[in-house]
Amino acid sequence: MSNFKEQFSEYIKFTEGNLKKYNAHSDSMTAQKNLIDAMNYSLEAGGKRIRPVLVYAFCSALGGDYRKACAPAAAIEMIHTFSLIHDDLPAMDNDDFRRGKPSCHKAFGEAMAILAGDALSVLPFELIANAEELSSGQKVKIISCLARAVGREGMIGGQVIDMENEERSDVDEANLRNMYRHKTGQLIAVSCMMGCICAGADDKKIQAAADYGFKLGLAFQIIDDILDVTSTTEELGKPVGSDVEENKTTFVTLYGVEKAQEIANAVTDEALGCLEIFGSDGFLTELTETLLKRKN
Numbered sequence: 703m704s705n706f707k708e709q710f711s712e713y714i715k716f717t718e719g720n721l722k723k724y725n726a727h728s729d730s731m732t733a734q735k736n737l738i739d740a741m742n743y744s745l746e747a748g749g750k751r752i753r754p755v756l757v758y759a760f761c762s763a764l765g766g767d768y769r770k771a772c773a774p775a776a777a778i779e780m781i782h783t784f785s786l787i788h789d790d791l792p793a794m795d796n797d798d799f800r801r802g803k804p805s806c807h808k809a810f811g812e813a814m815a816i817l818a819g820d821a822l823s824v825l826p827f828e829l830i831a832n833a834e835e836l837s838s839g840q841k842v843k844i845i846s847c848l849a850r851a852v853g854r855e856g857m858i859g860g861q862v863i864d865m866e867n868e869e870r871s872d873v874d875e876a877n878l879r880n881m882y883r884h885k886t887g888q889l890i891a892v893s894c895m896m897g898c899i900c901a902g903a904d905d906k907k908i909q910a911a912a913d914y915g916f917k918l919g920l921a922f923q924i925i926d927d928i929l930d931v932t933s934t935t936e937e938l939g940k941p942v943g944s945d946v947e948e949n950k951t952t953f954v955t956l957y958g959v960e961k962a963q964e965i966a967n968a969v970t971d972e973a974l975g976c977l978e979i980f981g982s983d984g985f986l987t988e989l990t991e992t993l994l995k996r997k998n
Contacts (some may be wrong), residue, residue, distance in 0.1 A: 706988045710755065716769070717754045720776045721745050724829055740810040740818035744783050747801045752922075752993070753778040756893040757900070760911050763983040766901030773833035774844055774896040777826030781852055782889055784822035787815055789861070823852070836900065844896050851892035860885025864950075873951035882923040883916055890922065891915030907979060914976035917969050922993055924966040927952035928959055933998065970994045 725741055754775035758768035790797040790805040791812065798808050807815035830836070830844050850856055863881040867873045894911035903911075931954055953962040970990060977986055 706985055706992075709985055710989070713755045713758045713768070714751050716758070716772070717751050717775060717779065718746075720772050721779060724773075724776050725780075725825070736810070736814060737817055737821060740806055740814050741783075741822055743809055744787050744800075744806045744818065745780065745822070747803055749779075749782075749801060751779060753782055753889060753893040755989070756890065756915070757897040759983075759986050759989065760894050760897030760980075761901045762897075763980045763986060764898060764901035764903050764907065766897075768897075770835035771897055771900040773829045773836070774848075774900060775893075777829050777848065778889060778893050778896065780822045780826045780829075781848070781857075784819040785857055785861075785889075787819035787822070791815060794861075794865075840899055840902075843899050847892050847895050847899070851888040855884070856888035856892075857885055860888065868950060870951075875953075875956060878951065878953065878956070879920065882920050886923045887916040887919030890919040910976050910979045914973050917973035917976060918990060918993065921966045921969040921973060924953045924962055924969070925994065925996060927954045928962055928966070929996075929998065930954070932959060966994060 722742075725738060725745060727735065727738055731738065757771050757775040757778060761768045761771045786800060787806045789795050790800055791807055798805055800806070803809075805815070806818055810818065826848065827845055830841055830848070833841065836844070852858060860881055860883070863877075864885055867877065867881060891912045892915070894915040895908050898908045898911045930952070953965060956962075957965070970993075973990055974987060977983060977990075980986065
């Protein structure tokens with residue numbers, strides 16, 4: 703357990719340093735100070751940093767140097783942060799708090815929050831394209847995978863399904879799984895894939911990593927559903943009970959907390975099965991089990 707905590711802490715420290723480096727103020731951008739401040743406000747608001755950790759962990763599991771994956775790892779956290787900024791906007795989920803702090807649009811105004819999210823959606827591709835640690839082939843493959851995971855077939859498409867589900871009364875488990883696969887699973891899956899690509903993995907291992915990521919993403923989202931009704935605002939850092947207020951169908955509204963937990967347990971076991979091709983990687987196994995048991 704101590705080795706896991708030490709490695710996790712090392713990955714987090716590396717991530718935080720890179721996020722600061724990649725979005726630092728410069729003399730050439732003094733006129734954009736407020737934009738950079740808004741971007742950093744949300745980037746530095748905390749969070750689990752699970753996606754960059756997965757990039758590093760899969761790179762390491764395949765014998766690669768995780769430090770060479772610094773650009774893709776920072777990129778995925780920026781993409782995730784952009785999605786949170788936009789999710790919180792009045793036109794979307796209308797949440798005033800994120801991770802215990804005022805949402806970006808509350809701290810910087812709605813227009814600046816939109817622009818900060820926009821900037822965080824494109825900076826990642828510049829970082830990857832300019833990454834000296836990666837070959838041209840790796841860059842193209844990573845950019846292609848990441849763009850697909852973010853766009854209409856990925857996270858943004860999943861958000862559309864989520865919004866439209868709020869107007870429906872016939873949402874079933876198949877619909878929920880499809881929505882979670884896009885909205886949550888795509889970014890988690892591509893994190894795992896990018897780590898493999900950075901390590902020079904073959905297509906079989908990249909696909910196994912993606913399969914793992916989609917299953918982990920589903921379990922992660924089901925736990926989110928459970929925490930929305932069992933946790934507190936203080937623990938989560940955001941309002942609880944929002945799913946019911948917004949008329950959202952979740953695994954909890956479909957099956958109740960106990961059955962939802964059983965499904966999360968089963969999906970987590972499936973995710974662990976996908977790791978067999980990577981050998982006995984203790985870090986990934988413990989990370990998977992830890993996410994299942996999280997309380998926030």
